[in-house]
Amino acid sequence: MPTNYYLVLSFILFLIGTGGVLMRRNTLIVLMGIELQLNGGNLAMLAFSRALGDEKGHVFAFLIIALAAAEAAVGLAILVGLFRGRQTVNLDEATLMKR
Amino acid sequence: MNPAATAVTASGGEQVVFWLLASLTVFFAGLTMTRRNPVTAVMSLVGTFFCLAAIYATLSAHFLAILQVLVYAGAIMVLFIFVVMILNREEVSPVSWRPTRLVGVAGGVYLLVKFCQVSDLGLPAPVAIPDTFGTVGSIGDMLFRDFLYPFEAISLLLLVAIVGGVILSRSHRKEVDAELAAAARKEVHDRQLHDYPATVDEADALPASGGGHH
Numbered sequence: 001m002p003t004n005y006y007l008v009l010s011f012i013l014f015l016i017g018t019g020g021v022l023m024r025r026n027t028l029i030v031l032m033g034i035e036l037q038l039n040g041g042n043l044a045m046l047a048f049s050r051a052l053g054d055e056k057g058h059v060f061a062f063l064i065i066a067l068a069a070a071e072a073a074v075g076l077a078i079l080v081g082l083f084r085g086r087q088t089v090n091l092d093e094a095t096l097m098k099r
Numbered sequence: 100m101n102p103a104a105t106a107v108t109a110s111g112g113e114q115v116v117f118w119l120l121a122s123l124t125v126f127f128a129g130l131t132m133t134r135r136n137p138v139t140a141v142m143s144l145v146g147t148f149f150c151l152a153a154i155y156a157t158l159s160a161h162f163l164a165i166l167q168v169l170v171y172a173g174a175i176m177v178l179f180i181f182v183v184m185i186l187n188r189e190e191v192s193p194v195s196w197r198p199t200r201l202v203g204v205a206g207g208v209y210l211l212v213k214f215c216q217v218s219d220l221g222l223p224a225p226v227a228i229p230d231t232f233g234t235v236g237s238i239g240d241m242l243f244r245d246f247l248y249p250f251e252a253i254s255l256l257l258l259v260a261i262v263g264g265v266i267l268s269r270s271h272r273k274e275v276d277a278e279l280a281a282a283a284r285k286e287v288h289d290r291q292l293h294d295y296p297a298t299v300d301e302a303d304a305l306p307a308s309g310g311g312h313h
């Protein structure tokens with residue numbers, strides 16, 4: 001398949017993730033949206049890697065997967081802390097630093 | 100005769116596989132972002148990751164496809180499932196319709212349309228690749244020769260994330276309990292020191308004398 005199909009697919013994935021991050025209130029779903037965004041970036045990375053015949057993109061995608069694991073661990077820990085402190089996972093109610 | 104033009108034309112089977120996987124990926128991703136029940140969302144996200152792994156495999160990224168299944172669909176999603184099980188809350192209004200956010204999403208859709216219009220311009224056609232492209236051996240070779248410092252940096256990042264996760268999710272209640280227990284121990288110790296000063300001094304002095312021999 002030509003590279004631009006993969007790029008459009010990665011754009012659509014990133015866009016769905018961005019829509020979830022912007023519009024959902026549940027922090028868990030927002031974290032899942034961030035994962036989708038990272039995966040969209042990974043797909044573009046691998047598509048270009050295949051198009052150019054260069055494996056550097058694979059290494060970058062590998063590093064991004066490790067980064068996503070770290071991000072998920074810390075994000076979910078923050079979420080658990082938020083729930084413990086305020087009994088909610090609603091982003092609109094997490095206003096401690098807005099006052 | 101343009102060899103790049105022949106490389107661009109994909110076979111029929113390849114096209115069918117791509118469209119099937121791409122539509123499934125978008126379908127599951129949309130399901131993830133629109134479902135009200137977090138468990139359904141997590142399961143749809145697992146489906147998205149499996150389809151993405153298959154797409155990676157069609158891009159000759161075999162190692163990354165395996166990694167996607169192992170790390171994403173395996174480890175990260177299990178983490179999500181655990182947190183969903185801990186905090187399963189019903190949402191009153193899952194979507195927030197704020198104007199600024201709507202503008203952001205509309206801008207993203209506009210960018211997508213523009214991107215579809217220009218994306219077939221000036222892109223390199225896929226080149227011929229060797230058989231070892233995307234295998235564990237070749238990626239590991241590159242990772243440990245050219246990208247050793249980024250690799251070590253990402254391992255450091257993972258260590259920091261582990262420590263941060265433990266500290267952030269640590270129960271504050273336990274900490275208070277530990278402080279109370281330490282204060283109680285200190286009180287007992289002080290009382291012993293007050294009532295039987297000789298024995299306690301002897302007990303404290305033992306490790307010091309033991310250390311003097313070395």
